[in-house]
Amino acid sequence: MNLKKILIAADASENAKRAAAYVGEIIGPRKDFEIEILYVLRYPDRDLFPDADAWENKKDEERKKAQEVLSGLSTVLEEKGIPVSAISTVSKEAKGFSIAQAILEYQQQNGFGTIVVGRRGVSKAEEFLFGSVSNKIVHYARDCAVWVIE
Amino acid sequence: MSHEVKELVKRLRPSLSLGEYGKIFTDTTSYMNISYGDVIEIDNQHYLVLRDEAERSFGIEDPKYWVKRCIHLETGERRILKLVFHEKFMLKLGSLEIPCYRSPEKEARILDLVRDDLRFMQGFSRFDKKGNIVRIIQVIKGKRLDHHVFELEVPHRDYFHEHLPAILEKFLDSCLAIRYLHDHQEIHGDIRRDHLWIEHGSGRYRWIDFDYTYEFEENPFGLDIFGLGSLLIFLVGKQIYTLSNLASQGFSPDTAAAFNQGDFSLLYKNRIVNLRKLFPYIPEKLNLVLMHFSNRAEIFYESVDEFLAELEPCIKEIKKS
Incomplete structure (x- = not known):
């Protein structure tokens, strides 16, 4: 694994912005780093919608949101002086329930040595009921460093 | 007409x-x-x-x-x-509120999935x-499991040794039924005491009403597992205990004073989870399973299998005692 290949796990939260800003601050204009921003799309379940049209509209909205987030986080990195050529973005659809698992699979397949993830800070009850992407990444990540930004 | x-x-x-x-x-x-x-x-x-x-x-x-x-x-x-x-509403679970959706399609799909699974x-x-x-x-002809348990007219100690092992054996099977849903990427969505019934005649435990669903989260099965845990706490205690009902159940003020924040439910702040403080004959191992659903818990069950792996040996232990 190449520690200088950095994967930023993105979502629409302020924590993701903080994670990107942190990476930008640490790496700055250095040229020997590669930074990819990954947005894992997990569409809301069809069961939540009364009809297929409403569901498709929501999925379109989610795809647009992903593109906006990726573009916004790229800008954050650029503003911190990271060369545009070192930044790439990608959105992927989660195959199962777990966003953390999708992030880890992508990290393994593409040889990222560092994962950066924001943490929203959930209560114990919320963690039990809903789980936590950042905690799961910390727990299951192998052969890489994990930066958790709060 | x-x-x-x-x-x-x-x-x-x-x-x-x-x-x-x-x-x-x-x-x-x-x-x-x-x-x-x-x-x-x-x-x-x-x-x-x-x-x-x-x-x-x-x-x-x-x-x-x-x-x-x-x-x-x-x-x-x-x-x-x-x-x-179709309905979206905020479901209140103790101190948390989460958006919940009623889905006829989901329940119809599960009815197909569990055809002939009684x-x-x-x-x-x-x-x-x-x-x-x-x-x-x-229509299931029967009675809510919690009503059946609550109405057993025996002291807790007798209930614990004579009735609970058989109840837990059947409860185990009910948990496996939920695992079956999870294995098929489905959730029950509304596991609570009035949704598990005992059928008259067969004595079989049967789940009802599974039309609730939620926005997916990182751990989609957490709600179901918490529901199973809350049900287990009821079954072990034979009822729900809170600080305010201890006196009416014959417990002394000293017993009530022994409880601290960590002894209560992670979600329902007034519910006692550390039942061993009330009934010292509850084995430590079983009490530890309960404590996974308490304020003191640091590690949570992520699957029904994890829950059952710790619960199953406890049933054997109660039987032996």
Whole structure:
């Protein structure tokens, strides 16, 4: 694994912005780093919608949101002086329930040595009921460093 | 139209006496207009509506206008017809509120998945003439498990040693039923005490009502697992204990004073989870399983398997003791 290949796990939260800003601050204009921003799309379940049209509209909205987030986080990195050529973005659809698992699979397949993830800070009850992407990444990540930004 | 219903009832159920004869509905969209004496016709079968179902809590009846108690005229058997009603509301779970969705499609899909699996209520779905999915559900003749347990007139110690092992054996099977749903990427969604019934005659435990669903989260099964844990806490205690009901159950003020924040439920702040402080004969191992659902917990069960791996040996231990 190449520690200088950095994967930023993105979502629409302020924590993701903080994670990107942190990476930008640490790496700055250095040229020997590669930074990819990954947005894992997990569409809301069809069961939540009364009809297929409403569901498709929501999925379109989610795809647009992903593109906006990726573009916004790229800008954050650029503003911190990271060369545009070192930044790439990608959105992927989660195959199962777990966003953390999708992030880890992508990290393994593409040889990222560092994962950066924001943490929203959930209560114990919320963690039990809903789980936590950042905690799961910390727990299951192998052969890489994990930066958790709060 | 009344005459037509009268003829239909006479032809199919000659012994039935009915005060009012209503209309025949082949389109269930306006479920509020379907009431006593009406007949819902689906797939050439006829269901005579007796009343709307109601949910009772704290002595208040909350009518569910989209759920009809019926008689299937062709067989004379009772059926529950659940009509299409999409709803989003905030579900309050102790201190948390989460958006919850009622999904007829989800319940219909699970009814197909669990066909002939008697750990669940049974039924099937059909479309009415307007394309609304209608769930046609068999009525379970039985009693809520929690009522059965609460009404056993034995002291807790006797209940714990003589009744609980058999109850937990069956509860284990109910947990495996939930695992079956999870294995098929489904959730029950509303595991609570009044949704597990004991069937008269067979004594089988059966889950009912699985039309709730949620926005997916990182751990989609957490809610179901927490529901199983809360049910287990009830079964082990034979009831729910809170600081305010300890005195009425014969516990001393010293016992009440021994509880701290970590001894209560992670979600329901007044519910005692550390039951060993009340009943010292509860084995440490079983109490530790309960404590996974307490404020003190640092590690949570992520799957039914993890939960059962720790619960199953406890049942053997209680049996031996």
